[in-house]
Amino acid sequence: MTQEPLMGGMAQTSQDRCDPLLRPGNTNCGGCGMSIGLNMLSRAIGKRKVQIVIPACCGIVTAGPFPWSAYGAPVVASTFASAAAVATGLSRAATFHNRDTRVLCWAGDGGTYDIGMATLSAAAERNEDILYFCYDNEIYGNTGGQRSSATPVGARTTTTPKGKRENKKDILAIMAAHRIPYAATISLAHPEDCLRKMEIALDLKGFRFLHILAPCPTGWKSEPAEGVELVRASVRSGLFPVVEVMDGRHWKINIQPDFSFEDLKFYFEHQGRFRKGIFDVEGISSDIRRYWKELEAVVSSKASQ
Amino acid sequence: MSIELLSANHAAATAAILAGDANRSAGGFGSGVYPITPQTECIELLCTHEFEKGEVVRVESEHSAMGVCIGFSLAGARSFTASASNGLAYMCENVFSAALYRLPIVMMAANRTLGPPWNIWVDHGDSLMLRDSGWIQFFCEDNQEVLDTTLLAFRLAEDPRILLPAMVNQDAFVLSHTMMQTDIPSQDQVDHFLPTLNLPHQIGDTPVTIGGLDFPHETEVHRRQHSEAMGRVMGVYAEIQKEFREIFGREPAGPVVPYRMEDAEISFVSMGTTGSTVRVLVDRAREKGIKAGGLRIRMFRPFPGEALKKALAKVKRVAVLDRNISLGLGGVTWSELKDWAPKGSLVQDYIIGLGGGDIRPEHLEKLLEDLCSLDAEVPPKIVEVG
Numbered sequence: 001m002t003q004e005p006l007m008g009g010m011a012q013t014s015q016d017r018c019d020p021l022l023r024p025g026n027t028n029c030g031g032c033g034m035s036i037g038l039n040m041l042s043r044a045i046g047k048r049k050v051q052i053v054i055p056a057c058c059g060i061v062t063a064g065p066f067p068w069s070a071y072g073a074p075v076v077a078s079t080f081a082s083a084a085a086v087a088t089g090l091s092r093a094a095t096f097h098n099r100d101t102r103v104l105c106w107a108g109d110g111g112t113y114d115i116g117m118a119t120l121s122a123a124a125e126r127n128e129d130i131l132y133f134c135y136d137n138e139i140y141g142n143t144g145g146q147r148s149s150a151t152p153v154g155a156r157t158t159t160t161p162k163g164k165r166e167n168k169k170d171i172l173a174i175m176a177a178h179r180i181p182y183a184a185t186i187s188l189a190h191p192e193d194c195l196r197k198m199e200i201a202l203d204l205k206g207f208r209f210l211h212i213l214a215p216c217p218t219g220w221k222s223e224p225a226e227g228v229e230l231v232r233a234s235v236r237s238g239l240f241p242v243v244e245v246m247d248g249r250h251w252k253i254n255i256q257p258d259f260s261f262e263d264l265k266f267y268f269e270h271q272g273r274f275r276k277g278i279f280d281v282e283g284i285s286s287d288i289r290r291y292w293k294e295l296e297a298v299v300s301s302k303a304s305q
Numbered sequence: 306m307s308i309e310l311l312s313a314n315h316a317a318a319t320a321a322i323l324a325g326d327a328n329r330s331a332g333g334f335g336s337g338v339y340p341i342t343p344q345t346e347c348i349e350l351l352c353t354h355e356f357e358k359g360e361v362v363r364v365e366s367e368h369s370a371m372g373v374c375i376g377f378s379l380a381g382a383r384s385f386t387a388s389a390s391n392g393l394a395y396m397c398e399n400v401f402s403a404a405l406y407r408l409p410i411v412m413m414a415a416n417r418t419l420g421p422p423w424n425i426w427v428d429h430g431d432s433l434m435l436r437d438s439g440w441i442q443f444f445c446e447d448n449q450e451v452l453d454t455t456l457l458a459f460r461l462a463e464d465p466r467i468l469l470p471a472m473v474n475q476d477a478f479v480l481s482h483t484m485m486q487t488d489i490p491s492q493d494q495v496d497h498f499l500p501t502l503n504l505p506h507q508i509g510d511t512p513v514t515i516g517g518l519d520f521p522h523e524t525e526v527h528r529r530q531h532s533e534a535m536g537r538v539m540g541v542y543a544e545i546q547k548e549f550r551e552i553f554g555r556e557p558a559g560p561v562v563p564y565r566m567e568d569a570e571i572s573f574v575s576m577g578t579t580g581s582t583v584r585v586l587v588d589r590a591r592e593k594g595i596k597a598g599g600l601r602i603r604m605f606r607p608f609p610g611e612a613l614k615k616a617l618a619k620v621k622r623v624a625v626l627d628r629n630i631s632l633g634l635g636g637v638t639w640s641e642l643k644d645w646a647p648k649g650s651l652v653q654d655y656i657i658g659l660g661g662g663d664i665r666p667e668h669l670e671k672l673l674e675d676l677c678s679l680d681a682e683v684p685p686k687i688v689e690v691g
Contacts, residue, residue, distance in 0.1 A: 019512065049510055053376075060514075066523045069514035076379060076508060077516035079398050082372035085364065089335055089376020089384075090508065092360045096333055097380070101510075119372065122365035 019072035026062040026070035031224025033214030044198035053087040056080040057108035084123035109136040109150035124178040137216035154279040179248030181206040189232035221272020237264035311487040313480035317413040318350035320455035321385040323495040331501030332381030334359030337373025341392035343481040344415040367392040371399035378408040381507040390417035404439030409462035410470040417477040426661020427477040429629040441471040442606040444576040448485040560604035561612040569598025575626040586669040635685030654685035662690040
């Protein structure tokens with residue numbers, strides 16, 4: 001039962017913020033997945049008050065130079081590894097100041113999977129009242145495209161010119177293992193599921209983690225206009241599972257893939273980073289099957305009900 | 306007001322608690338804490354206190370401890386933490402950030418030798434590593450001074466003309482784990498001394514990016530403003546000293562603390578607890594008819610060059626006692642002080658007490674002999690006291 005994305009209801013309405021979260025004049029590249037994510041978030045936030053901590057990443061470059069800001073919300077630019085720590089201070093203070101403000105982190109995969117991992121894990125362990133977004137373009141995009149632990153196997157980057165040998169880190173499982181109230185993955189090709197999750201996460205208390213696969217035409221060597229199609233292909237093929245986990249125990253599959261081999265081939269063939277080098281689509285396909293077998297076992301287990 | 310036996314660790318924590326509660330009618334208090342020898346007792350005491358409005362967050366590293374303080378401070382809370390040695394090195398990035406965000410965070414540093422090899426005893430190299438970080442730096446000589454300076458540091462850091470973080474340094478174990486009778490002010494007194502914090506660039510609902518991108522010209526302006534704020538510290542400190550005396554009944558020392566310097570021809574310059582040993586030396590030398598005096602640098606950033614110049618004006622020979630070493634140069638204090646000494650004077654650097662080596666009056670007497678025997682300055686001497 002493949003759930004196709006529905007664009008109905010995505011037009012501008014009175015519910016939307018009159019000052020969008022990502023304003024015109026931002027410096028994001030055309031086709032940047034992060035831009036789509038921020039626009040979705042803008043809609044999800046609506047009239048809620050937010051404060052956002054953004055560590056070193058493209059997300060803070062896009063704000064533009066002092067004294068301008070391309071963000072329609074107060075933003076703190078933190079050091080690379082500190083987003084969840086700075087957000088802890090803001091969030092705790094908001095609580096004892098009785099302020100109705102949600103504190104968000106908006107970090108890339110480098111700031112989440114790599115340098116910010118200890119800070120993130122500690123904030124999750126303390127169950128801080130923070131909504132943490134990782135927009136994952138699977139690369140250090142800001143520095144020109146180096147491998148991170150979110151880079152998938154086979155992808156060529158400037159520091160893995162022959163293709164990365166190691167598998168991508170399973171960030172959702174790591175976050176779920178912290179038994180946080182809510183952790184989920186988001187497909188930008190499925191806006192209704194995306195909005196639903198963002199709204200749930202915005203209104204829950206405690207640590208919430210949302211993982212967004214964010215196409216990066218510059219780093220992926222892909223067509224800017226094809227970003228959403230690439231995400232759709234990765235979801236259909238089962239490469240990017242769209243799931244949510246409540247309290248780290250109750251797993252739910254939100255979009256059932258059809259494991260289409262054509263989509264998997266489309267995903268890899270339409271990105272320059274997967275051309276040449278060490279690459280084995282058949283191998284990846286069997287890895288996907290194994291992953292889903294394990295996932296389905298977790299979902300259907302009694303512990304997950 | 307009460308007099309109690311306190312270690313310097315507890316003196317710093319006591320001051321932070323009083324200062325934190327003094328901000329209860331405004332943004333409250335927030336702290337991120339992480340243990341490291343020899344400051345751990347400070348944050349342990351902080352963790353026993355229930356703040357009327359405020360929280361202490363037990364984090365996973367010094368880097369995050371300062372990160373959490375930055376978050377609290379940006380939200381308008383008074384903020385404090387403590388660290389030492391490799392903890393300060395690990396925190397370093399966010400130490401700079403706190404200053405560059407212009408946040409009046411106060412940190413106690415129990416100065417400890419950097420490792421490896423691991424050594425838990427006193428050496429000022431850890432805080433001096435951060436001398437260019439844009440923080441105000443104090444070095445204290447006893448536990449009362451640690452308590453008083455912590456209160457002064459909040460007042461100075463939060464002054465709207467300053468808005469810079471401040472570091473209160475004390476010598477590992479010599480002070481951190483040594484108890485001394487300490488005069489603890491009442492909450493009412495501290496409430497009078499510390500106005501509530503009103504951070505002008507506090508984060509609220511206005512869409513601004515704090516700490517985003519700067520082009521060269523903006524950076525030049527920001528650094529100039531930061532430097533100008535440093536330039537105002539001495540003047541504001543003098544005002545605060547006076548108010549402190551009026552409220553607490555004791556005069557906090559100035560940026561440079563002289564001892565028998567009026568007619569001194571020889572001066573021993575030091576920081577921290579070495580200053581006490583220098584006083585013993587000066588008294589012994591005076592008994593022998595040698596016109597010796599002591600100078601203790603209490604405020605290292607901003608550097609009290611003018612005060613040192615004035616104090617050293619008639620001095621012929623200066624011994625700088627550096628409990629630190631800038632490898633490839635010599636002592637940090639010496640390298641900063643020598644240009645402020647009068648022309649024609651002899652300024653000799655002695656690197657002494659590294660890694661917690663016990664500096665005794667006998668060691669200083671030998672240095673006095675050595676200083677008097679010199680015909681000219683020689684490269685910094687490393688003195689081994691064991």
